[in-house]
Amino acid sequence: MENLAGSFAKAGRYYARSWGAYLGGTHNELPVARPTLSLATHALRDELVLVGLLWRRPLSDPEQYEQIDREIHQAVDYYGTRGWLDNPEGFFTAPQQAPRDVSVRSHTTRNRTHERISFDSGYQPHPGEPGAERWMSYTGNRRGYALMLRHRDESGPEPRPWLVCVHGTEMGRAGLDLALFRAWHLHEDFGLNVILPVLPMHGPRARGLPKGAVFPGENVLDDVHGTAQSVWDVRRVIAWIRAQQPDARIGLNGISLGGFVSALVAGLDDDLTCAILGVPPSNLVELLGRHSGLTAEDPRRTTLELAKPIGRMVSPLSLEPKVPAKGRFIYAGVADRIVHPRQQVMQLWEHWGRPDIGWYRGGHTGFFQARPVQRYVDAALVQSGLAAGNTETGGAEKGEPNGS
Structure with a gap:
């Protein structure tokens, strides 16, 4: 009850501060929306979601935290000696080949059929890397999974483009991911092949985890390995697509944690058409x-x-984006209480060269209900050249948030 009461208090303080910023006329790249009860409700919903996330991620007592502290000391020395704290690209090992043991099965729900694929991840931490033995004991991560909506009519002069949709924290479940990404809409209305990989420690990969093991969570080295394997697995999926269709255009579409992972992949892969980052953290x-x-x-x-320094090493702020400038897109909520717009999103926007950015009047969890977000993503696919059409995103670089 104390946490719930604190959520209401924090949302109330946010509402009061918002009025101060609005009346004070503080205008810069981060738009200042007129405070409303609706906006305060979005902030409250985020605060309540945070309560749930923290319930799943309770802080260890100081004695248990000593192990985390020891590992971080070891890791700073390990990564620093290899130069990866200053050159993180060397930390992210690129898959040398596409997975070959891919299993593809059809699954029908409500008269709609999608495919579910699985493959050996093949991810291995670096030899002697701190936390590696524990990470490899999470056996559910050894197998990779993805949902797939694939067109069978490849009769045109070019293969259909692919959109890789990377989910957020506590997602990785078929019905939820297909709905939040509006995957059927992207597949049917834009003619895209859509594939949705499952991140480590999520969905079917969370089976058999010890109590308290989550990604992301308080254990910094688990977060490092979780990030590294997420990037590896997404790149394995991309390699598999290219093995099937070498000339197909490929784009990324990530939400929250998936936006973070997508931003990292976009700083490592040389041949992506676009990267759409939704409510993305940067560190x-x-x-x-x-x-x-x-x-x-x-x-x-x-x-x-x-x-x-470890957080910076596995941050997309440490990598230069390789996606063409016209293919970079970010959207975020002005009332986000989970991924702070200024501390997280704006840093990434600046680092990416101030690409088209869309703001919506809502919190972190409000993106799936925000029609401006839906229009923004649709338009970004067209503007980048991944999909056909003539829509424009109408990003909010002038400091005015899109409506809700």
């Missing part, structure tokens, strides 16, 4: 530290400070 260590609830005097704060 997981900073994000988790912000929501940890630790006081300034808590010794565990020192551990998070020590982990900052």
